[in-house]
Amino acid sequence: MxxxxxxxxxxxxxxxxxxxxxxxxxxxxxxxxxxxxxxxxxxxxxxxxxxxxxxxxxxxxxxxxxxVWGAVTWGEYFTNTVILVTLILAGQLVLCTLAGFAFARFEFKGRNTVFILVLLQLFILPEVLIVENYAIVSKLGLFDTALGIGLPYMASAFGIFLLRQAFKSVPVELEEAARIEGCGWMGVLWKVYVPAAKPVYLAYALVSVATHWNNFLWPLIVTNSPETRPLTVGLSLFGAPETGVDISVISAATIMTIAPLLIAFLIFQRQFIQAFLRAGIR
Amino acid sequence: MNEMARLQKRKLALYGWMLAAPALALMSLFAFYPAIATFWHSLFTRGTSRRPSVFAGFENYGDLFADPTFWTVATNNLIYAGVTIPVSIIFALIMALWANAHIPARSFVRSAYFTPTILPMIAAANLWLFFYTPDLGVIDQITGFFGASPTNWLGQPETALASVIIVTIWKEAGFFMIFYLAALQTIPPDLREAARIEGAGRWTYTRRVLLPLLMPTTIFVFVNAMINSVKLIDHLFILTKGGPNNASKLILYWIWEMAFAYFDSPHAAAMTILVLLVLGLVAVAQFRLVEKRTHYR
Known part of the structure; x- marks a missing residue:
C-alpha cells in the first residue's frame, strides 16, 4: 500500500x-x-x-x-584450470573453516595478535611476492604442478575472515543443543556451524572460482608445460602478437575460453552478484 | 573445581591453536617468510657462477633510485593509480545509481556493467586489441569515418598508458558498482521523499544525503582500487609489454621482468620491498579508518 x-x-x-x-x-x-x-x-x-x-x-x-580448437591443446588447458580451481577451493574450504572456527570460538593466548597478522596478509599480495614464492615452490619440488600453483592461495586470509564473521553470528544456543545430543567440537562444527554458514560458503566459493579461473601472473611463472598450464596462460601464449595470429582467430580463442564462465554467470546471475556482494562487504 | 576449569581452558586453547595451525603454517610459508626473505635477499648482490653474491647493504635500493627506469615506472604507476582509482569509483557510482533506478531492462543494464568483472584480464586485453589495432581497429574505423588519420594507440608513448588505463577501468568499475548497489539498497526511500519535501533537488539530495551515507562503501572501494592499481597488470602482457620505451610499464610488471626475464632477483627483491612498504602503509590507514567508522554499524 x-x-x-x-x-x-x-x-x-x-x-x-x-x-x-x-x-x-x-x-x-x-x-x-x-x-x-x-x-x-x-x-x-x-x-x-x-x-x-x-x-x-x-x-x-x-x-x-x-x-583454434585444433591448433592448441585447449582440452588439456580446460582440464588443468578445472583441476586447479577445484584443488584451491577444496584446500581453502578446509583450512579456512578450521582457522575461522578457531578464531571465532576459541580463547587462546595471542589470538588477537595472530588475527591481525592474518588480516595483514590481505595486503601482502601473493602477486607481489612472486620472486620468493617461486624459489619456495621450486625448493618444495612443486614447480610446474597444480599443487605448486594452488598452495600459496589456500590459506586465504579473506576466507578465514569471512568464515570467522559467519561463525560468530551463530547463536550459542544452537551449539549447546548439539552438545546435549553428544556432539564434540568437530561434531558441533560440522553439524551446527558449517550448515549455518552455507550462504557464506557459496559466496566465497563463487568468488574463489572466478578469481582463480582468471588468475594469470603466478601460473605463468610456475608452469612451463602444456600438461599443467591453465587456460589464461595458454590463451596468452596463443594470442601473443608475435605469433602472427590474426584478430578473428584471437577473438575466437578468447570467446571460447571465457564461454564457460560467461554462460555460468548468465544462468546464475542473481546468485553471482549476491555472492560478490556478500563476500565483498567487510 | 577451579583446577578442572583451568585444565579445561588450557585444553580449549590447545584446540584453538591446533585448528588454526595448518592455515597459519601455510600463510607463514607463502606470505610472512617470503616477505622477510625478500628483504634479506634485497641486501645482497646478484651472484654469478664466478662471483658469489655478497652482502651489499642498501646498494640495490640505491641502484633502483639511480635508474631512470625506476622513476618512469613509478610515475607510470602513480598516473595509473591516480586515474583508475577516481574514474572507476565515479563510474561505479553512476552505474549503481542507474542500475538501482526504475528504468526499463534494468537487469540487462546491470549485467552489462558487471560482465567485464568475471572475465580474465588476459581475455579482456584480447577483446580490446580489436579496438586498438591501428587503422583496422574499431576506434580508428570510427575516427577514420570523421576523417582522422589512423593512430597506433598501443605503439606510441603518448597513448599506450592511457589505453592500458581504459581497459582497467572497464574491468573494475562494474565490480565496484555492486558494493554501491548493496549500500544503496539499505538506504530507506523515505529519505528521498523527505529531502524532496524539504525542497532539495536531485543533485542536492545526491551530494548532501547519498554521498555521505555511501562514505564507508567509498572507503572500502577506494582501498580495493588502490590494491588493484598494484595488482592489475596482466593486460600489459598482451597489449604493450610495458612499451614502447617503458611508456606503459607498471611496477609489478617490472618486478616480473627483472626477476624472470633478466634474472636480476636482488633488484626485483628491493623493488618488491618498496611495494610492500606502500601496501603496509595502506593497510595501517585502512585499519585506522575501520576503527573510526565502526559506529556506522
Whole structure:
C-alpha cells in the first residue's frame, strides 16, 4: 500500500524527462560497456583475415573456432584450470573453516595478535611476492604442478575472515543443543556451524572460482608445460602478437575460453552478484 | 573445581591453536617468510657462477633510485593509480545509481556493467586489441569515418598508458558498482521523499544525503582500487609489454621482468620491498579508518 502510494507520488512529482535521460544514459553506457565483447563475438564469426573492417556483408562462419580448437591443446588447458580451481577451493574450504572456527570460538593466548597478522596478509599480495614464492615452490619440488600453483592461495586470509564473521553470528544456543545430543567440537562444527554458514560458503566459493579461473601472473611463472598450464596462460601464449595470429582467430580463442564462465554467470546471475556482494562487504 | 576449569581452558586453547595451525603454517610459508626473505635477499648482490653474491647493504635500493627506469615506472604507476582509482569509483557510482533506478531492462543494464568483472584480464586485453589495432581497429574505423588519420594507440608513448588505463577501468568499475548497489539498497526511500519535501533537488539530495551515507562503501572501494592499481597488470602482457620505451610499464610488471626475464632477483627483491612498504602503509590507514567508522554499524 505504502509503496504503491510512493510510486504514484513519484510519478507526479518526478518530471518524466529525468527518467528518459536516465534510461538513455544507462543504456548507452551499458552498450558501450558490453561492446568489446560483442565486437569480439562478431569478429570470431568472420572469415579469418577479413574480420577487422566493419563490413557486415561477410557471411558468418565457425571456421575460426574449428581452427583454434585444433591448433592448441585447449582440452588439456580446460582440464588443468578445472583441476586447479577445484584443488584451491577444496584446500581453502578446509583450512579456512578450521582457522575461522578457531578464531571465532576459541580463547587462546595471542589470538588477537595472530588475527591481525592474518588480516595483514590481505595486503601482502601473493602477486607481489612472486620472486620468493617461486624459489619456495621450486625448493618444495612443486614447480610446474597444480599443487605448486594452488598452495600459496589456500590459506586465504579473506576466507578465514569471512568464515570467522559467519561463525560468530551463530547463536550459542544452537551449539549447546548439539552438545546435549553428544556432539564434540568437530561434531558441533560440522553439524551446527558449517550448515549455518552455507550462504557464506557459496559466496566465497563463487568468488574463489572466478578469481582463480582468471588468475594469470603466478601460473605463468610456475608452469612451463602444456600438461599443467591453465587456460589464461595458454590463451596468452596463443594470442601473443608475435605469433602472427590474426584478430578473428584471437577473438575466437578468447570467446571460447571465457564461454564457460560467461554462460555460468548468465544462468546464475542473481546468485553471482549476491555472492560478490556478500563476500565483498567487510 | 577451579583446577578442572583451568585444565579445561588450557585444553580449549590447545584446540584453538591446533585448528588454526595448518592455515597459519601455510600463510607463514607463502606470505610472512617470503616477505622477510625478500628483504634479506634485497641486501645482497646478484651472484654469478664466478662471483658469489655478497652482502651489499642498501646498494640495490640505491641502484633502483639511480635508474631512470625506476622513476618512469613509478610515475607510470602513480598516473595509473591516480586515474583508475577516481574514474572507476565515479563510474561505479553512476552505474549503481542507474542500475538501482526504475528504468526499463534494468537487469540487462546491470549485467552489462558487471560482465567485464568475471572475465580474465588476459581475455579482456584480447577483446580490446580489436579496438586498438591501428587503422583496422574499431576506434580508428570510427575516427577514420570523421576523417582522422589512423593512430597506433598501443605503439606510441603518448597513448599506450592511457589505453592500458581504459581497459582497467572497464574491468573494475562494474565490480565496484555492486558494493554501491548493496549500500544503496539499505538506504530507506523515505529519505528521498523527505529531502524532496524539504525542497532539495536531485543533485542536492545526491551530494548532501547519498554521498555521505555511501562514505564507508567509498572507503572500502577506494582501498580495493588502490590494491588493484598494484595488482592489475596482466593486460600489459598482451597489449604493450610495458612499451614502447617503458611508456606503459607498471611496477609489478617490472618486478616480473627483472626477476624472470633478466634474472636480476636482488633488484626485483628491493623493488618488491618498496611495494610492500606502500601496501603496509595502506593497510595501517585502512585499519585506522575501520576503527573510526565502526559506529556506522
Amino acid at each position: 505504502n509503496s504503491a502510494m510512493t510510486a504514484v507520488s513519484n510519478k507526479r512529482t518526478l518530471p518524466d524527462l529525468d527518467k528518459v535521460l536516465d534510461t538513455i544514459g544507462a543504456w548507452t553506457l551499458a552498450i558501450v560497456w558490453i561492446s568489446p565483447l560483442l565486437f569480439a563475438a562478431w569478429a570470431a564469426l568472420q572469415p579469418s583475415g577479413t574480420a577487422l573492417g566493419l563490413d557486415f556483408s561477410n557471411p558468418l562462419t565457425f571456421e575460426n573456432f574449428t581452427y
